[in-house]
Each structure stands twice: as structure tokens, then as C-alpha cells.
Amino acid sequence: MKFPVWFHRLGSPPTFYRFAGRLMPWCFALAALIGAWGLYGGLVLAPPDYQQSDSFRIMYVHVPAAWMSMAGYAFMAVCAFVALVWRMKLAELMVLTAAPIGAAFTLITLVTGSIWGKPMWGTWWDWDPRLTSELVLLFLYLGVIALAQAFEDRRAGRRAACLLALIGVVNIPIIHYAVTWWNSLHQGPTVRVFGESTIHPDMLWPLLAMTVASKLYFAGSLFARTRAALLTQEFKTHWVQQELSGDRHV
Amino acid sequence: MSEWLAMDGYGAYVWSAYAVTLIVLLWDLTAPARSRRQLRKRRPSRPPRSTPT
Numbered sequence: 001m002k003f004p005v006w007f008h009r010l011g012s013p014p015t016f017y018r019f020a021g022r023l024m025p026w027c028f029a030l031a032a033l034i035g036a037w038g039l040y041g042g043l044v045l046a047p048p049d050y051q052q053s054d055s056f057r058i059m060y061v062h063v064p065a066a067w068m069s070m071a072g073y074a075f076m077a078v079c080a081f082v083a084l085v086w087r088m089k090l091a092e093l094m095v096l097t098a099a100p101i102g103a104a105f106t107l108i109t110l111v112t113g114s115i116w117g118k119p120m121w122g123t124w125w126d127w128d129p130r131l132t133s134e135l136v137l138l139f140l141y142l143g144v145i146a147l148a149q150a151f152e153d154r155r156a157g158r159r160a161a162c163l164l165a166l167i168g169v170v171n172i173p174i175i176h177y178a179v180t181w182w183n184s185l186h187q188g189p190t191v192r193v194f195g196e197s198t199i200h201p202d203m204l205w206p207l208l209a210m211t212v213a214s215k216l217y218f219a220g221s222l223f224a225r226t227r228a229a230l231l232t233q234e235f236k237t238h239w240v241q242q243e244l245s246g247d248r249h250v
Numbered sequence: 251m252s253e254w255l256a257m258d259g260y261g262a263y264v265w266s267a268y269a270v271t272l273i274v275l276l277w278d279l280t281a282p283a284r285s286r287r288q289l290r291k292r293r294p295s296r297p298p299r300s301t302p303t
Binding site for chain 2: 044048053054055057058061062065100101104107108111112115116118119217221224225227228229231232235241244245
């Protein structure tokens with residue numbers, strides 16, 4: 001399989017640094033704008049749930065964070081695959097910069113879920129299939145970060161991290177189907193890509209807005225973290241020294 | 251306003267969930283700036299210059 005030339009060019013550190021720097025503010029600005037709109041819809045406009053009353057509003061951070069934690073892992077696994085097969089260094093770096101963002105979203109999912117669980121289920125935590133597999137996801141993210149630093153040889157550490165990222169992808173369908181395959185305390189899906197969602201449109205659109213915002217935030221944060229990682233990795237090169245000399249007095 | 255903040259008695263749960271989200275995202279957002287500051291410390295105070303001829 002051959003990649004187009006622009007793809008290879010984007011793999012060059014200074015080119016990607018500038019490219020990411022140009023896109024990053026747009027990602028964050030759009031994420032903030034759409035996020036603010038979604039929050040207004042979710043916290044103010046949406047009617048209270050007939051069973052859960054206003055406690056259901058935790059959904060607007062919990063569910064987008066959960067989806068992002070899984071999509072972020074899938075993205076990381078694709079990067080790991082590209083890094084292992086085509087030895088693309090930028091993809092390898094992005095495995096390591098995506099991992100902490102994914103871990104952050106997984107942590108948000110677990111904590112907000114716990115806070116939601118207390119009033120609705122009467123417990124902060126249960127060793128339920130959905131909850132447990134999401135906790136495993138957090139450990140996978142942390143494992144990838146730890147493994148990359150566990151080797152004296154940086155390349156070996158990164159390859160091991162890529163391998164773990166790739167193997168761990170089996171957990172993603174397990175999280176998704178956990179509520180269908182097993183008897184779970186966690187509710188089943190109410191938002192469907194195929195077929196009709198069993199959630200009222202007034203409650204649904206803020207959720208979708210928050211989902212889009214979380215994706216844009218992830219992209220922005222990924223660009224920011226990859227830029228910082230490139231500066232560290234290419235520290236000795238001329239372009240990094242020039243870049244850093246710009247913010248001496250900041 | 252206070253009725254909205256009370257969230258029908260679930261205020262503590264709802265707002266703490268949003269607070270946790272905000273804190274975690276702020277940690278994530280500031281990470282690149284922290285690593286950049288570390289790098290700036292590693293730099294020599296004056297960059298090596300090519301000798302003028």
C-alpha cells in the first residue's frame with residue numbers, strides 16, 4: 001500500500017508542527033462554541049427526566065466522555081498499527097500523545113458515572129461488566145504510557161507501547177456490548193446510529209453537540225500534545241531551538 | 251436561578267460531576283505548556299552563535 005506524497009510530507013516534524021499549530025486554535029474554538037451550546041441545551045433547555053429528574057443531566061458529560069474514551073482508543077490503535085507496519089515515527093509519537101487524553105476522558109467517564117450511580121443505583125461502584133471493562137480501558141491507557149517509559153531504549157519502549165495499544169483494542173467491543181451480552185446494572189443503549197433512538201429529541205441534540213465538541217477538543221489537545229512532544233523529541237535540531245527562542249521572555 | 255442550581259435536589263451530584271470534568275480537562279489543556287516550560291529551562295541562557303567573521 002502506498003501513501004500519497006502529502007502524507008509523507010506531513011510526517012516531517014517541522015511540517016507537522018506548523019500544520020498542527022494552524023489547526024489547533026480552530027479545534028479548540030469550535031469545541032468551546034459547540035460545547036457551550038450543548039451545555040446550554042443540556043443544563044437549561046432540556047426537560048427533566050420523568051424517572052431521574054435533573055440527575056440525568058450528568059449524562060451530558062458522562063456519555064460524550066465515554067464515547068470519546070473509546071473512539072480515542074480506536075484512534076490510538078490505528079496509529080499503533082501504522083507505526084508498527086510502516087514504521088512511521090509520527091504515528092508512533094501520536095500513540096503516546098493520544099494516550100493521556102484518552103486516559104483523561106476515561107477518568108471523567110468513571111468518576112461522573114460513579115457520581116451518577118450513587119443517587120440512581122444506590123452505589124458508587126459495582127463490579128458490573130460495563131463498569132469493569134471501562135476500568136480496564138483506563139489501565140490499558142496507563143499501561144501504554146508506562147510501557148513507553150519502561151525501557152532504557154526509547155525505540156523499544158515505544159514499540160512495546162504500540163503493541164499493547166493494538167492488542168488492547170479487543171476491549172472496545174467488550175465495553176460496547178457489555179450491556180447486551182451480560183446482565184448489567186448499567187442501562188442499555190438509547191442512542192442508535194441505525195434505527196430510531198429511544199431518547200427525546202429535546203434531550204438528544206445537546207448530547208450530540210457535546211459529542212461533537214468532545215471530538216474537536218480531542219483533536220485540539222492531540223495537536224497541542226504532539227507539538228510539545230515534537231519539541232522535546234527534536235530538541236537538538238535547529239528549528240526547535242529557533243521555535244523556543246521566540247518565547248524566551250514569556 | 252437557585253432552583254436551577256438545586257437541580258431538584260441532585261445539585262451536589264450534578265455540579266460535582268461537571269466540576270470533575272472541568273478539572274480533568276484543565277489538567278489536560280495545560281500539559282503541553284508545562285512541557286514547553288521544562289524545555290525552555292533546559293536551554294542555555296544564550297543560544298550558541300556562529301562566530302562572526
